[in-house]
Amino acid sequence: MHDKVLLIDGNSIMNRAYYGLPLLSNSEGVYTNAVLGFLNIILKAIKDEEATHIGVAFDLKAPTFRHEKYKEYKGNRKGMPDELRMQMPIIKDVLKAMDISIFEMEGYEADDVLGTLAHQCEKIGVDTTVLSGDRDLLQLATKHIKISIPKTKKGSTTIENYFEADVLERYGVTPTEFIDLKGLMGDSSDNIPGVPGIGEKTAIKIIATYHSIEEAYRHIDQLKPPRAAKNLEEHYDLALLSKELATICVDCDVCFDKDSLKIDNIYNEATYKLFKQLEFKRLLEKFEGMEEDSYVEDLLTEHLIETKEALDQLVSQLQQVHKFAYYILTEGMDMIGISIAYNENEAYFIKCQESMDDAFCMAQLKDIFESHDLQKMTHGLKEDLHLFNRYKIEPKSIVFDTFVGAYTVNPTRDTYGIDDIANDYLKVMLPSQDELLGKGKSRISYRAIEPQQLLTYACHLSSIIYRSYDLMHAAIEEYGMHELFYNIEMPLIQVLYDMEYYGIKVDSVLLHDYADKLKVMIDLLESEIYELADETFNIKSPKQLGVILFEKLKLPVIKKTKTGYSTAAEVLEKLKGEHPIIDKISEYRQLTKLKSTYADGLFDYIGKEDSRIHSSFQQTIAATGRISSTEPNLQNIPIRMEMGREIRKVFVPEDDYIFIDADYSQIELRLLAHLAEDETLINAFNEGQDIHRLTASQVFHVPFDEVSSLERSNAKAVNFGIVYGIGAFSLSQDLHITRKEAQEYIQNYFKKYPSVKIYLDNCIRYAKNRGYSLTMLQRRRPIPELASSNFMQRSFGERVAMNTPIQGSAADVIKIAMINVSNKLKSENLRSRLILQVHDELLIEAHRDEVELVKQYLVEEMENAVQISVKMKVDVNIGMTWYDTK
Template sequence: MNENKKLVLIDGHSILFRAFYGLPDLTTSKGQHTNAILGFLNILYKILDEEKPDYLAVAFDTHHPTFRNEMFDEYKGTRKPMPDELREQVPVMKELLKAMNISVIEKPGFEADDILGTLATKAEKEGYQVSLVSGDRDLLQLASDKIKVRIPKTKQTGTEIEDYFANDVMEKYNVTPKQFIDMKGLMGDKSDNIPGVPGVGEKTAQKLIVEYKSIENLYEHIDELKPGKITNALMENKELAFLSKKLATICTDCDLMFNIEEAALKDIYNENVYILFKNLEFKSLLARFQSVEINRSLNIEENFKVIDNLGEAERIFNLIYSEISSGNKKPVGIHMLIDNGELLGVSLCFGEKDVYVILRHGLITEDFLTDRVENIVKNKIGLAVIGLKEQLKYIKVTEDDSVFDNAIAAYLLNPLTDTYNYDDIARDYLGMTVPSQVDLLGKSKLKDAMENNPKEFGLFAGYNAYVAYAAASKLKDKLIETDMLKLYEEIERPLIFTLYDMEIRGIRVNKEALKEYGDQLEVGILSLEKQIYELVGETFNINSPKQLGVILFEKLRLPFAKKTKTGYSTAADVLEKLQGEHPVISMILEYRQLTKLKSTYADGLASYIREDGRIHGKFNQTIAATGRISSTDPNLQNIPIKMELGRKIRKVFIPEDDYVFLDADYSQIELRVLAHLSGDERLINAYNEAKDIHRITASEVFHTPFEEVTPLQRSNAKAVNFGIIYGISSFGLGQDLNITRKEAERYIEKYFETYPKIKEYLDGLVAKAKKDGYSTTLFGRRRPIPELTSSNFMQRSFGERVAMNSPIQGTAADIIKIAMNRVNRRLKDSNMRSRLILQVHDELLVEAHKDEVEEVMKIMTEEMQGAAKLKVPLETEVKIGNNWYEAK
């Protein structure tokens, strides 16, 4: 009757536990840990997609640790306590399962595997096909012809599942599922606190049970065993062996009042689940709801009105202009609808029920829309936007106009999240779950969506304006509450305009020089290829780690072989270790450098050059948690500087005719920030006396007269100086300097003896961050550090390094932003032809007209050195060149 019906049973705690340790720590923007939940859901969906079951239930232990029977307390009670980061996810997981209408089964006094064993056995008798999902191999004892045990492994690359029917257990272990219990009784299981017989491992246990079939029969024939350690252990631990078998035996006849029909799957994709997924920020899972109608009960969308009539559009703009006379001080929420540089329309919100989407149509032209938006600003009405920089082409405002960027504010309040879109801001600051752009439009371009899905396009446009309007005051209040409003107004908001200017200006590239550079690399690559083949005696694909691994570790028999599932590791750290073992290694490392330079820079940069002969990259303000600016499309901040051939790529970046490049960078800005923040007199005095800080450190640390410090000592001291900023460990310093860990420890100890206040300051940073939950820069920027409360040692150690480094690196980032803003504004205010075009961490690049060079050098020096008042001077050096290489 039930032969074609399929039941899936899941061991809740076991799968959560596996997922928790299988995925890196994940937290929502509000600090909720979610890695176990996400991993569980990935496994659940994989099972659902593969099995397509009729019934599904998840069993949980009623407490942790759990007990099968009071007589086993001594062993089961010794389980390690569940980490807090996992414990907090269990009730959320149960809430999610209930929202999905999935049966959750718990019974006081019984472990989840007892519940699963009972239900599986009952279902098998009634003719169901059963799949048992657990990370615990104890369940293999339940495998049969109709009960399949599925053991998933959660990895960052995805979920893998091992499947076992009775025959599969026999094939892998040479024992039946029932005999697997006896095996576990002998070998034990540390993860499940089954003690087993000391000294008996899996192979020995397997061999004994294959021969004697059971523990009972083994002990009946114990005298037949050869004398030795194993036999002695078995004889001395007979009671433990039988106890372990009992601990490993799953109960299959628990007193459970459960009807399988209660586990029928129905409506697992519903609005409640959608909202929970949104709140947990599981964006990757929301695609599963695209075919599901989510009935949002917010009643906001009914206020969204789409307009393509000129008269009605004029009326709306006049309504907004009249707001100023009515005393309305709230900014107008605005979003320019742009696709590939083309303006499609504008959405506006100036009241809870006043949300309008005005589309370009007929007499509603681009000029009409931009002029009317400009008039809003001229009427002294503030604007609220989400992502101002991307809209500045059509929102004609200046740094002095009243415009509030919700995305930048949200980034300052929590720099750890990935995105700051309207749905993220609605969730975090308005307590609303609204559909994202992907929910509404999928991967469609805006123009296509406007034409093919006008309703969804209207909702997308309306939400952008509504959320900008509704969230602005709340975000501003939060900035005030966290003492970051000044940071927003004086650094981050002006930076929007600076970065926009830099993107519009771009940087000129000499196409011919770029091609020549690529050709030179190609010649080098082909030459190295030939030499490598001659050295090893055969041709192979050097870019294939698998083929390279075979050559190095099988043919050449080199040491340090590290086998992975796909072959030998040929990662950079492995090849570095092999330096000196064979001449081919240095060639392979050089080959990799050349191929990377060619693909990433010689070939990669060419695709970004526009018709004007310039690259117009993007500068991102809301990515780095420390406050640093990042560069993409392409990454111009990652142009190589360490190797000469890599540096030469800078030669292809050239100024316009009659212009030169002026390049200014800060000297040791992070060390100077450390001197200021720590208040260490010795370090401060060294900088104020303009001494060589690395030579001074070497002199003190190595007890060498200043004049006698060797280049190697100075180099090592430099590594310590900069390593301290990043919270370097003795292990890390030892690796960097190729010295023992003990030597590195002594270096660090001597360093802190030399600069005692630095140690005191760094320890204080960690203690304060642990107390507050975040670190702070000199300018008030906060960096949350949830890792400090992790139960995982490696995570906590990382958190401590972040606590030490973020205030220093973040303060340096703030200073360079201030300098950028000031240099850019001063050049513009002076109506100079020279312009700021690039920022690379602590370096600014200006394309300066030849008639303005001296004035621009003066401006760069004044504004960079005057960006902050520290206890030590901010030193800069400005260089001039006809290309970036010369200027650097």
């Protein structure tokens, strides 16, 4: 085998790699996309070229001889992005580990080093390939020196190869004449001036005729066109300077030793460690005999769909398959495009643009999305349903949502982005949206991304959904969560979408009145607080409030912070009774929060056209499986205080409709009785006894009929506290009793309900042994805290282990009820609709003609959501405002 030298333009290829791959980082936050892309390019080049020797040249930051001749040289270049600059030392470390020679020379550019090395290789009769994205290097091409330029077109990278004859064919000039061409036309990227008014076409004609700038100048009288002749005559010195700046030096004082370039053992232990650290999973497969690694890097064929013909062809292909994954890439209301994958090796990105806008693309795909026979997978179906509604599409057979699937498999993660799924299931690195676009003020649009980078990113979205589907489905089956996912979590998406779509009506006049009422109460409280403090101050300032309470009024200091006295809610709670100002401050805080969050805050969310608030309902937030409400949070309205409850008065039904509110009665305690198999509790619930009065009787040794309201209230705190794994300290705080008394309450509770104690202990034991807890419907919650050496962490884990099976089962039950109620209303073609869920409560906006029917369906569906040993009980109320239903 004959020798073949491969020379790499380091800066150029790093730059191309950086923009060619999405911005990736390893788990330590080190950016790696340029390094990975660079390695992929050069390793492929080594293989394709059958190279035996390799060298990489880099630019140094110091000025070169060109800067000395022309200070403005490269003066208009933007600085290297920080994310790329950080990767330059890394690639050099990697190359050193791979024993690949690196060349850098002060006063010269990488081009000059490459030119010199290529020239010396030619002298000793060795064929050479120079790999660079810079066409300036075409001047180096000869019969034995090939210039290879990577070129990206329509999503795929090809290599343009130029020997001497190829340059002449492509540009009409020889490689040496290419320098003169640059001298005449200049180069804006390097800030080489050239001759004003002479562009590429004119320059090619002149050099093709006269072969050099000097010869053209000698024939200035015959030179055409006349304007070019005039400009060359006036700017001849500039032309010669430009030619000099464009000329690559081929005789630098580079220490050349061909043997030092020999490719030998690039996959060594040092390289392996670096690749492992950088998390280059696929590249690790190249290391034979070293530690095996299950990670893979992507080799995905990308297709850009930007013509109607190509889209028609893709639609035809989709009609022939059984399933495909899609992802609709949006930015606000702007649809960027649609990513589609129907096999593991390739993906398509339909780019929305003027010639093929979002409405057109969705119209072309309408039959595909509405096909019963074609199974579809996506990520974030609920958001898709809003989009489909916009384009009048009624989707069918969307069988899997990887967003909800990933949450179901592991509900304790902070995020469930496609990048998380790529890493967790496929061991593929993909940037998150924030990594790709940036955050805050520096965030850019998808449309501002380099086209190849967007194509790569977009194609990966659907490909990852497609490829992770089988793995995620297998995990769901392995964990016994088939029913939970396919019969609860997936159908729930439609229910939550419907709730978001309908929203809930707000009476703006009532909301204004409520805000005014709050303001009056806040102003009055403010005056009373100032009077009690005997001065005015900023009540909202913890620092100023601390001075008033602990210095002026001499109240006992409970807790200090770095900046002074703590005035947190728990501190005020401990100070209750010490001074009348404390209650006033607590009430002031509650009312100001009510005003800012709800009285004032809700106005921003009221729809101008329908006067309704369309909250977002999230099913992937809480580890227990509970649904969350955001923007605004309608589940967090403070109902313990009357003014908090009054906010519900502003929520009203549509004309001819009425609110029906159905609330599970003590669902968690009923589930505890069932799960613990406690006969006393089961019988009490099934016989309709007052469970809190029963507990008070049992715990405080008082006859059932003689339990006082305070004893019942305390027993209620014990009942619910037990569900949450409450300790004596917390219970004593809640009930304002001593820790000893609280401990006695808990011990007496467990004496009377021994099965509950056994059950809770078993919950902890099970979770410690398995590392997770389970609900009735096999919802799994990992509890790594149980294995912690930290006592506080471990105690937290034990509380979670006790609570999750109960609270998580309650969440499962309410979800089943929501699905069944919603389906019943639809199947009976009723106008009534489910519009809100708050923990154990469902709110229906019922048509007046359907009230009795809806009440009947609510009770039937909610009380029979699951079959357990305890009767489920639902309280149903109607009203003309949400407030009236409670």
